[in-house]
Amino acid sequence: MTSRQFSNKQDMERQLPPTAWAVLGLLSFPGERTGYELKKWADASLRFFYWSPAISQIYAELRRLEALGYATSRRSGPEEPRTKRRYAISEAGRAALTAWADSPEAAGPAVLKHPLVLRIWLGHLAAPARLRALVEEHLARTEAELGQVRAALARAEDNAEWAHPRIALRWSELRELAELELARAMLADLDRLTPPQGGDPADHDGWPGPG
Amino acid sequence: MTSRQFSNKQDMERQLPPTAWAVLGLLSFPGERTGYELKKWADASLRFFYWSPAISQIYAELRRLEALGYATSRRSGPEEPRTKRRYAISEAGRAALTAWADSPEAAGPAVLKHPLVLRIWLGHLAAPARLRALVEEHLARTEAELGQVRAALARAEDNAEWAHPRIALRWSELRELAELELARAMLADLDRLTPPQGGDPADHDGWPGPG
DNA sequence: GTGTACATGTAATCCGTTACATGATTCC
DNA sequence: GGAATCATGTAACGGATTACATGTACAC
Missing domain, CATH: 1.10.287 (Helix Hairpins)
Incomplete structure (x- = not known):
């Protein structure tokens, strides 16, 4: 499971890419959401000032966030593959996101490809x-x-x-x-x-x- | 040589990434240049409306362009490793770049990550x-x-x-x-x-x- | 003789996309 | 029952970065 691209927790925690924070940010607003819903929301709003990740990447980030304990998920109904899975931010996730959002480090320079x-x-x-x-x-x-x-x-x-x-x-x-x-x-x-x-x-x- | 990441010419020609055209574009202005010079130029001007690739990527793109016959290179002085190598655009390169620059396809949407x-x-x-x-x-x-x-x-x-x-x-x-x-x-x-x-x-x- | 800028290149790794596979739900 | 949309996931691959290795030229 959890695909071999993330070797262990220490490696992941070192520093998450901005995309991971963006996805966790999406989750930080009230409500539980599916990856699919997150993608639509990103298309409709995040993308105008940041960027909208591919749906496959959103699922990957959600898995990473859950592996880190920053998000929890539950299936609505039977625990079968490919049924709807709703994610919510956890306490640890909110703490980590807050630390990131409120950190004194300057935001990086904007990237523009025109x-x-x-x-x-x-x-x-x-x-x-x-x-x-x-x-x-x-x-x-x-x-x-x-x-x-x-x-x-x-x-x-x-x-x-x-x-x-x-x-x-x-x-x-x-x-x-x-x-x-x-x-x-x-x-x-x-x-x-x-x-x-x-x-x-x-x-x-x-x-x-x-x- | 030419690192295994580019398997064959047909694959490469399918469609070059914008970065390759940008590097070839740098070469389309008068004069022969080294990869290092290209990087400085990209930092000083290209990056304000497009993006400045990492120096290692510029070298990789130059190798790809040369493999495609779109650019030629020559060493100043002895043909030894790690001596200065100057690149110039070839006729084929200019033709390909012109076809790209003058093509009727719309430019893609701008990407902004702020x-x-x-x-x-x-x-x-x-x-x-x-x-x-x-x-x-x-x-x-x-x-x-x-x-x-x-x-x-x-x-x-x-x-x-x-x-x-x-x-x-x-x-x-x-x-x-x-x-x-x-x-x-x-x-x-x-x-x-x-x-x-x-x-x-x-x-x-x-x-x-x-x- | 040492530090800085010039200059080229490799290796490892990650980020992110596209293409594909699969199935559930809803609406006509 | 068929189409569209909702929904999740895998595989393969390319783009791009960072860290590292190596060496030259020149100014102080």
Whole structure:
């Protein structure tokens, strides 16, 4: 059982990856949850400021957390394989999570991997119209994400228990807004470099060529 | 040689990870470079909008690129182990990179992992003064990064060859500025939640307690 | 002659994903 | 009874890091 990837308890305790704390954090809010529910919640909210692990990893983290005594699980009904398993944080888990959350160590630097900007950075190899189209797609996606953040914010109940998650979501909302601004400014920079030919900016590839 | 992690050429060509394109992209600008130089360059500029791979990974990517025929290398002087090796992009490499950069596929969604916001999200477990201190540290780090972006921008020569990297850096500059705004807004949200006690906001931990 | 930056590389290990397998529950 | 969604899990693999090993060049 417990898959051989975690050799022993001492090794695990040394320092858990942020993902483990994030999953334990999900569990720290009231209620018992299944891995599946945790994944949906991460998709709907955690991912806007941190990241949403693959479902298989959530299950792996839950097993690790349980092996460490930081979480407990129980099956609803018969103890059979592949039946629903609900997890809850344990006292030890809450203590460990609190120690982590309240530790004086600075939060690490944010990691940003922005494939769009990577493509723009190599823009000398692409057609200007292509670059503009990529930015437009990014604008559309960002607007959709903004809608999702606002939906999450609307769902977050207005009581003290959820005050901090609301601040994180509010930060995410402002971030999506800033992302839109950034993309628009980049579009303007691109236009300044190679002014778009007359006509609908999306319906042609006309362009002098790279050589 | 070429370490067993890359089994054969077909496997590799299927689709290179973005990191490989980023390294090849570094090579696409004029000049021959060593892995070490690439790492410094990535630290000084790529990392602000994408990410800076570990030096050992840069060497691994360079070996893969060479195995694919996308890059060539030569040793300056004697062909001995651990002497300087300079890489250059090949014609095939430039063609492959161009095909990637100019492809109609949308750039993937940006990945953001923001440990600070993760800690704030779990703020119900920490002392308010702790959270404020975390945000202050983030502000200081962000200001330092802004300076580094501006330094990179100042170094980027003002000629057509570097126009797109300049746009990427300009985007990064605006992003750092937005990051400062976001952090300040979060600080205001935190203050609204638990108004800071009188006195210098940095010199006490006084706080009613979690229970 | 010592420390620092330059420079390359290997080994071990972990993080995380995709693909796959399996089965329960719900709704039409 | 069939489809969609809920739900859990394994296997294989690749991406990426850290720690370590090794050596050169140069400034003080």
